Amino acid sequence: MRNVTADTITEAVLRTIADTTEPRLRQIMTSLISHLHAFAREVELTSDEWMAAMEFLARVGETTQTDRNEFILASDTLGVSALVDLLHNRASDGAATSSLLGPFYINGERMRSLEVGGDLIGDNEGEPVVVAGRVTTPQGAPIAGACLEIWQNAANGQYESEAPEHAPGNLRCKMFTDDQGRYRFTTIKPVAYTVPYDGPVGTMLQALGRHAWRPAHIHFRITAVGYRPLVTELFVADDAYIDADAVFGVREPLLVDFRRIESPQEAAAYGVTEGYALVTYDFGLQPVA
Numbered sequence: 093m094r095n096v097t098a099d100t101i102t103e104a105v106l107r108t109i110a111d112t113t114e115p116r117l118r119q120i121m122t123s124l125i126s127h128l129h130a131f132a133r134e135v136e137l138t139s140d141e142w143m144a145a146m147e148f149l150a151r152v153g154e155t156t157q158t159d160r161n162e163f164i165l166a167s168d169t170l171g172v173s174a175l176v177d178l179l180h181n182r183a184s185d186g187a188a189t190s191s192l193l194g195p196f197y198i199n200g201e202r203m204r205s206l207e208v209g210g211d212l213i214g215d216n217e218g219e220p221v222v223v224a225g226r227v228t229t230p231q232g233a234p235i236a237g238a239c240l241e242i243w244q245n246a247a248n249g250q251y252e253s254e255a256p257e258h259a260p261g262n263l264r265c266k267m268f269t270d271d272q273g274r275y276r277f278t279t280i281k282p283v284a285y286t287v288p289y290d291g292p293v294g295t296m297l298q299a300l301g302r303h304a305w306r307p308a309h310i311h312f313r314i315t316a317v318g319y320r321p322l323v324t325e326l327f328v329a330d331d332a333y334i335d336a337d338a339v340f341g342v343r344e345p346l347l348v349d350f351r352r353i354e355s356p357q358e359a360a361a362y363g364v365t366e367g368y369a370l371v372t373y374d375f376g377l378q379p380v381a
């Protein structure tokens with residue numbers, strides 16, 4: 093290997109992993125090494141540019157914390173998260189369309205439990221809305237006891253983990269569907285926001301002349317025994333950024349209207365008073381193959 097050249101280095105590296113016994117790992121690493129080398133050759137990557145990339149990755153690592161994942165944000169803004177989702181989560185008939193997890197998902201204690209019909213608004217300002225629907229099989233049968241994890245931003249555009257003035261767990265909850273597969277909660281209408289650009293990903297977006305805006309949305313992660321987990325988002329259909337999402341997460345079936353509740357009777361049916369908007373959405377889950 094002492095006579096390795098720019099022409100032979102790729103083969104030399106690939107030979108070192110030829111004995112890898114795990115076939116999928118060998119396939120992935122062979123392809124990754126080959127594409128990385130081809131990329132470096134194609135752009136004739138300089139030492140300074142390589143070092144800038146190493147420093148970028150180091151800063152992405154330093155910026156990543158429990159409640160902010162800069163690696164996911166980098167993946168999101170480069171369209172890799174959307175590509176992986178689109179490759180493997182093709183909605184079949186009756187199953188809901190998936191979308192991105194995003195950098196602000198928190199698994200654990202800050203996801204407080206909420207009963208069906210519970211209130212997420214608390215002392216948040218914003219347009220009140222009731223969100224309701226069912227979790228079902230692809231055939232429309234109710235799935236009782238499905239777990240919905242729900243999170244969204246506040247009127248200032250920030251998630252609770254970004255804004256110290258918010259109470260821990262603000263606008264985040266976990267809810268289990270009732271025996272008819274129903275879920276329902278009151279919240280405020282989410283607002284469009286910029287993904288964090290005070291970190292290395294933001295520096296990259298600015299260097300590329302890109303904006304950081306996402307159209308307003310509510311995040312859902314839905315799990316039930318015997319079904320594939322569903323990660324998705326419901327988007328405000330008339331948002332100004334609906335066709336310019338900085339992380340490429342918008343899918344047509346996930347656009348929802350926030351229509352005004354028109355009568356006391358309709359409000360009562362959803363457990364609220366007049367003055368609320370209404371969003372209804374049913375999530376079909378795919379059975380585990």
Ligand SMILES: [Fe+2]
Binds near residue numbers: 196309
């Ligand atoms: Fe989000």
